[in-house]
Amino acid sequence: MQNNRQAADIIPDLYERHAKLWDSSRGKTLFERSWLDRFTALIPQGGSIVDIGCGSGEPLARHFIENGYAVTGIDSSPSLIDMCKARFPNADWQVADMRHLSLGRNFDGLIAWDSFFHLTFEGQRRMFALFRAHSKPGTALMFTSGPAHGEAMGVFVGEPLYHSSLSPDEYRTLLAEHGFEIVAHKAEDPACGNHTVWLAQQQ
Template identity: 60%
Template structure:
């Protein structure tokens, strides 16, 4: 088992620590507003790798969107169910996601980049399969191709990224047009952010 395959177990083992440490200072709000701006009230949004649901999914629920959150951690999904019982929460591996329905918005914020490169490539058909016509897609990646290792609770924390040119190609092949690309946005904690829209 390599470090990418250990991510699911790591987040489940340290779910409560992750929840405690996940920043609630909502500096992501401008990007969330850009993502949801064109969506109709009550639009359906799929949060892929939702974690404990705070602050991102919680803000969407508070704004009246119909949120479906997916995460591989049973403990984190349990926290979401307690905190936001009006939303739908599903314990599942994003790599095998097949819900059989489409959403007006798809979000993979600080989750998708934990996948190995080939698994990331395979996610673009998954995005397309869950995207309604005109759907918005937002996700974070690294600023350039390559693996970056971090650490969480004393364990290695895997991140991977494709090159920006490859993300653009994969988006186009999956029927998405890039709306905005912000590498290492200083106003959003240095996150590299992609916002796209389905045809």
């Protein structure tokens, strides 16, 4: 368990050291489009979205910006945030650890796509209070997780890449406890690269 915690703690450093490689290897096509459409359908046109773990801003943040949404992107990697600033200078980009998210405002949409699942079990549990703190009635929340409770270790550039997931029942409980109603959920969606996706809305 301790090794897994250590692997989770070094995720920010891993992405920072390999930022350029990650950006070049990240697919720019929007296989996520059907879920992004469901997400933005809950957000007013021109509304505010915070992209939690935004990476280099492509393709998700680009999609939101090009469709007229006001994007705030946060990522723990200064190098990835620099790429975002260069590509989309009119958006708001901030270096921040999602585990300590404190932007001092509410948003119309919160998205943590392929980022939230790098946190430990306890780190994920604590995020729900932060989601609530940045939301208001009607705020949409979308994140990806694993399909079941557990930890998994991937590999990136020959280094361990930590992932974890709570159980579906625990995610349902946490969402409800923090005022979010589930709009849609799909485990290992074959139409979305086998991603497990949660879409909810603050009541």
